[in-house]
Amino acid sequence: MSDFLYLRENNIKEIIELMLEAYTESYSDPYEILKKNSFGRAHHRLICTVNANPGMKVADLIKKLKITKQSLSRVLQELIKDKIISQSKGKIDGRQRLLHLTEKGEKISEEIFSIQKERILKAFKECDSQEVLNFKKVLKKIINN
């Protein structure tokens, strides 16, 4: 067992539960906006990820969301039909379909974001700049396993 308090099992365990809770809270905020557009959690995950990674290819989206292409396809086709997301053929590799938010997609994404932002801003205003930067740094390290 480590001598460093912050590496102790109980601390790690607590943080894992806090991450679940923070995710559940943050992603429940936009519920009404999503519902208004007949979208659900799956659409939300897709919009959020494409927004953060414009021009990403389908395979990368599948990898990030950890779902099968069949599961992705249903939701993606709905968003394409609703003109929230657009696809373009890859210029270097013509097999790829690159994903972008449309203007309409950007608008919905902003609407969703503005609700989530409230919670995050409220939290961050009680923190100093360094704490927020560290938070981001740690998040990134968790992702890059």
Added chain:
Amino acid sequence: MSDFLYLRENNIKEIIELMLEAYTESYSDPYEILKKNSFGRAHHRLICTVNANPGMKVADLIKKLKITKQSLSRVLQELIKDKIISQSKGKIDGRQRLLHLTEKGEKISEEIFSIQKERILKAFKECDSQEVLNFKKVLKKIINN
């Protein structure tokens, strides 16, 4: 628009996407262990939350997981039948059912945790004690909206 860099829209937006990604990554790690026990995401959320809040009542679990009692009930009854979670009548308020992990439940919880821990520990070892404490602090502030 704020003068504080860390409160700028792009930073907040990036952090929201990182939280989604960190959650997706962290909660995909225990997949094999859950599958082995014929459990899914719903069971996982339940086990994790009861583990972190032993003796919590059903209503609190519903509130935390943001699902209906009917949705909870199906999964909870499965876990009770499999002797992963136990219920006890509240001593102060006899209507309440207080939830605990059984010995078997603790064991599975540990098994799940040990996989998730790897990722978190790896990340935390690249950070100093203060950064990890800040991370936890910010997470908590996000939750307490």
Added chain:
DNA sequence: TTTATGTAGTCAGTATTGCTGACATATATT
């Protein structure tokens, strides 16, 4: 050029997770 591989799309069927509404039971409160 032919063949193999990689990217994406599609069809069919199934399991899991979540919802609503209605109703039941036990306990607590007034």
Added chain:
DNA sequence: AATATATGTCAGCAATACTGACTACATAAA
């Protein structure tokens, strides 16, 4: 005794995700 609260249950439905099999097309390798 009447009402409110906490939990459980039944039935039906919708959304999300899975597997397997197959197609179409583009690129890479032989």
